[in-house]
Amino acid sequence: MADSDWTCDANDAVHLTLVQPGSEKPQTLSTFHPQFTYPIFGDEETIFGYKGLIIRLRFAAHDLRPHVHISYDEKFKAVADAAPVDLNKILRDWVPESAFTSLPDYEKAVQGDANAKDFVPPGKLVHSYTTKGRNYEIWAGSLADPAVRAILRHAQIFVSFFIEAGTPLELDDPEWTLERWTVYFVYEKVTPPTPTASQYSVVGYATTYRWWFYKRDPLEKPTPKNDPLPLPEVSVSQLPSRLRIAQFLILPPHQSSGHGTHLYTTIHNACFDDPTVEELTVEDPNEAFDALRDTVDYHILRPEFLKHKVNINPNPYGLEKIKKRPRLVPTAAIIPTKLLHDIRASYKIASTQFAHIMEMFLLSQIPPKHRTAGGANITRLLIKKHNAEDENDRRYYWWRLLVKQRLYKRSRDVLIQLDPSDRIQKLEETVTNVEEGYESLLKAFNAREESLQARKEEAEELIEAKEAAGEGSANGSSARTKRKYTVIEDEEDDDGDGEEAAKRTKV
Structure with missing residues (x-):
């Protein structure tokens, strides 16, 4: 046989x-x-x-x-x-x-689990939310906590089943190492099926760890110290660090219900609120997580960019046309680099990730007909370059140049081995791929925002109709209902934005 x-x-x-x-x-x-x-x-x-x-x-x-x-x-x-x-x-x-x-x-x-009825997830409750009429909670705890380790030890096999190239954590490390790790558990609060059953059902989890970040004021002159040994003990949580997401998993029955967005946002908020954390990074993200991360970060940063009217300066050399531009790209004259640096530092987003979100936003500020997706004539643009008649064509030209500049810096060691003509062609192809990825994400983001706005208006109309029918009350219950509708509708979005959103080129 x-x-x-x-x-x-x-x-x-x-x-x-x-x-x-x-x-x-x-x-x-x-x-x-x-x-x-x-x-x-x-x-x-x-x-x-x-x-x-x-x-x-x-x-x-x-x-x-x-x-x-x-x-x-x-x-x-x-x-x-x-x-x-x-x-x-x-x-x-x-x-x-x-x-x-x-x-x-x-x-x-x-x-017969006698402890199930009184079970509470280990750690601290850090976020609660409702979606599709069901209630959820996110709990965070240190890996140094035996109760956190006990649940994670059981959950570790999911890493091998669902996270490509993922490896289970070593749970028997010294306590000072375990203290670097925080585990976030997502639970649904359910109606216990029996009097002795638990009201919690696991949805997913994520792990993060602190990576020591060397930070020194460049204006401060290093000076030797003769402090007596041994030095006083310093907690890991008191040291400057990067926070890195290591594992991130929503179990299949709960995917595409917005839980990934809540979990990532909760981790980002913890990073934002911790003065010792310099930035949030991710360890080897896959395409699906990239799409989720891009969508959430774009949602966070877009209002900030709009508030400061961030855009590309179409005339970095002034209004006079220049036949041959200087060799160096005047980045600070094209975009407000100091302002963008301050925004990035304030929101503690890693440099490469921030660059992706910034590029996506700047692209969105160029009218579609002046972009490749809208039928822009790239051949003509490469001839006219910074001297194009329409300022949006010039913005698009500078946008492509900014992306090429970042790509070249990132892959310089590989690109310098190519002939100049091949190097230019490779950069052009890569910029086009990056732009296609951004367009997919922008399309999904805009569709999501339009859907949310429509549902919000529908909820408001329903409230107004009830008030007109006399169902409202003078004690403000209608206002509370309105706020509740807004929160629920905001939280019913998918974790990602479909396959199209996952196409962004990783560069």
């Missing part, structure tokens, strides 16, 4: 299930498959030796207490070197030993 008859897709074989107590036995809240299994079962993501294989990983919805249950229709009988994969042996490297109890014992433990 062919090997293929005994080989199955690991992604299909693994079933991930969230459960909570039921009237007689645990009931299923949701079941979903992993996106990846190669860290566990190899690059081919296949399992040999079984027919009808199901590897069911159950997790208690509140504390993620795990359980492994393996079933199959037939198992291959070992012949010479051909033997079925030892599933228990492989999974023991990824799941705690306690997960390998019998199914009856696990179900009994979930049903």
